Amino acid sequence: MRREARAALEEVLGDRVAFDVPMSRYTSMRVGGPADVVATPADRHELGALLRACAKHGLPHCVLGAGFNTLVLDGGLPGVAIHTRGLRRLEERPDRALRAEAGVSHGSVTRFCTTRGLSGLEFAAGIPGTVGGWVAMNAGIGTREVVDVVREVEVMSPTGRRRRHLAGGRLCFGYRGLRGLAPGSVIVSVLLAVSLAEPAQVKAEVDRLLEARAGSQPLNVPSCGSVFRNPPGDYAGRLIEAAGMKGAVEGGAQISTVHANFIATQPGARAADVLALIRRAQREVELSSGIRLVPEVKIVGRES
Numbered sequence: 001m002r003r004e005a006r007a008a009l010e011e012v013l014g015d016r017v018a019f020d021v022p023m024s025r026y027t028s029m030r031v032g033g034p035a036d037v038v039a040t041p042a043d044r045h046e047l048g049a050l051l052r053a054c055a056k057h058g059l060p061h062c063v064l065g066a067g068f069n070t071l072v073l074d075g076g077l078p079g080v081a082i083h084t085r086g087l088r089r090l091e092e093r094p095d096r097a098l099r100a101e102a103g104v105s106h107g108s109v110t111r112f113c114t115t116r117g118l119s120g121l122e123f124a125a126g127i128p129g130t131v132g133g134w135v136a137m138n139a140g141i142g143t144r145e146v147v148d149v150v151r152e153v154e155v156m157s158p159t160g161r162r163r164r165h166l167a168g169g170r171l172c173f174g175y176r177g178l179r180g181l182a183p184g185s186v187i188v189s190v191l192l193a194v195s196l197a198e199p200a201q202v203k204a205e206v207d208r209l210l211e212a213r214a215g216s217q218p219l220n221v222p223s224c225g226s227v228f229r230n231p232p233g234d235y236a237g238r239l240i241e242a243a244g245m246k247g248a249v250e251g252g253a254q255i256s257t258v259h260a261n262f263i264a265t266q267p268g269a270r271a272a273d274v275l276a277l278i279r280r281a282q283r284e285v286e287l288s289s290g291i292r293l294v295p296e297v298k299i300v301g302r303e304s
C-alpha cells in the first residue's frame, strides 16, 4: 500500500486501523488469510471519513460485521475491511420501534427487548452476528426473516458522501440476502418494528428458541452456521446427508455429524479445507439428487 494512503487512513482512524491482520481473528470459522487493512471506525462520522479516504486513494473496501457468515480465503483480503463494531447505539423510540446501529450484536438486541418487554424480534434469538450482517443477509428462521420487521434502513454510499434512509418496503430482500444496494454501500443503522409485551412472555419465547437451537446445532465448535441455502422444497442438510457426506473430512474441516449443513473447523484448519468440503458436497449432492447447492456463506478474498 502506498505510503500516502496508509498515512491518510491513520490520520482518519488513529489506532483504530491495523495492517496485515489475519482474518481468522475476525470470522467465526477461525480461518482465512490477512486483510491488507482492518479499519474500525468509532462512529458514523469516522465511517464517512474512512470511505472518503478509501475513494480518494483508490483503496477497495468491504464490510465485515461479526464474521459469522463469512469465509475469507487463505490468500487474504485486498484493501480495507471495515469492521462495524464501533457503530453500537441502540435505543427504543416512542413509535414502537428500535433504532439499532449496524455494529450492535443480535445478543444485545435480544437482551434489550427481553428486559423492556418488546416483542417481534424473538425469532433472532441465537442467530449470532451484528445488526448490519443480519439485515444484509435477511437472516431468519423458518418463515420469519428480517424483512418482516425492518421499517427503514440507513445506508451510507460507497464513497461516504451520502446517507439515505430507505423504507423497508422499497428494499429488495430475498432469501438470505438484500439486493439493490450499490456495491460497497454500508448499512449504518436500521429501524425495527416492535410491540409491547410482558417481559416474561418475551423471555419464554427466547428461551424456547435457544433451547431448540442448542438441541439441533453444533454450537460449541467454530462454524458459520448453515453453509448452503435450502433449495426450494428441500433442506441442504438432508441432501448432504443423503449423499453420504455427513462427517466427511478435508484437512482440519469436517461436515458436522450433528447437522450436515454445518462445517466445523479445528485449530490449524485452512480456508482451503472448508472450500474443498463445500465443493465436494456440491458435487456429491448434484450427482445423487441433480440439485446444485448454492452457498449461503459469503466467500471472499483470494485463494492462495
Ligand SMILES: Cc1cc2nc3c(=O)[nH]c(=O)nc-3n(C[C@H](O)[C@H](O)[C@H](O)COP(=O)(O)OP(=O)(O)OC[C@H]3O[C@@H](n4cnc5c(N)ncnc54)[C@H](O)[C@@H]3O)c2cc1C
Residues within 6 Å of the ligand: 028, 062, 063, 064, 065, 066, 067, 068, 069, 070, 084, 102, 126, 127, 128, 129, 130, 131, 132, 133, 134, 135, 136, 137, 138, 139, 140, 141, 185, 186, 187, 188, 217, 218, 219, 223, 224, 225, 226, 298
Ligand atoms: C452457529 C450459527 C448459527 C446460525 N444460525 C443462523 C440462523 O438461524 N439464521 C440465519 O439467517 N443465519 C444464521 N447464521 C448465520 C449468521 O449468524 C447470520 O448470517 C448473521 O446475520 C451474520 O451477521 P454478521 O454480522 O456476523 O455478518 P458477517 O458475516 O460479518 O457479514 C455477512 C455479510 O453481510 C455484509 N455486511 C455485514 N455488515 C454490513 C453492513 N453494516 N453494511 C453492509 N453490509 C454488511 C458483509 O459484507 C457480508 O457480505 C448462523 C451462524 C452461526 C455461526
